[in-house]
Amino acid sequence: MIAVDQEYAFQIKNLNVWYGDNQTVKNLSMNMRKNRVTAIIGPSGCGKSTLLKTLNHMVSLIPHTKVSGEVIYEDKNIYGETVDLEELRTKIGMVFQKPAPFLKSIYENVAFGARIHGENKKSDLDERVERCLKQVALWDEVKDRLDKSAIGLSGGQQQRLCIARCLAVEPNILLMDEPTSALDPIATLKIEELLQELKKKYSIVIVTHNMQQAARASDDTAFMLNGELVELAPTGALFSAPKNQTTEDYVMGKFG
């Protein structure tokens, strides 16, 4: 019987990930709180994205990958028990670095997710599309052009649309892999503001290169180095009074 703490969206225990012979996550244990934004920071190649991809089992789509240890989500170790991967990836949505809307209308990008969730009635679909676009603060900007191609939106709008598409399938977790790295500062701030709204309903894990972003937008921050977790702390504490000297050097910009 697994000890599940309801406070946490994920409990990770002794997690190891290998790509072939290259071990990229090393004996990593940490908990990620529900309805909080957890930021994962660390230098390029330290394993941030790999860690994120273990959380929705995406890592197992990559050939020659091996995972050991536990990721407990809800009441299951998703690496120890049979899990319905389709359902898992519905409940744990993912937003990528480069916004990649479908080559469809704005409406269809969101309705697509809703249909997967089994919604087919036009009035219900309309209602859900509107609700999701409002959740990402995009509705007012697009309500008069819902039938126009999503590709005509700005990068920041496209990224908010991709988040709305995730929300349409009713996840409870959002994983974000450097969601603002392709965006300008204003669009970036909009997404960061959005996170503060979304965390009321969802648990969010964000990988970021941008330490200011972690400091501004997250509640907890995990600092990784060479596949290991160096330090996990409430964000204010990690940046102002890190316990570990290596964390301090990193957040002071001395390396990375």
Ligand SMILES: Nc1ncnc2c1ncn2[C@@H]1O[C@H](COP(=O)(O)OP(=O)(O)OP(=O)(O)O)[C@@H](O)[C@H]1O
């Ligand atoms: N599909 C893959 N196949 C083989 N090796 C991989 C694969 N993806 C990542 N790696 C390797 O695993 C290590 C960790 O990569 P990962 O992308 O998780 O790091 P990261 O901290 O997110 O890096 P970045 O900040 O540059 O995106 C790197 O050495 C990388 O080259």
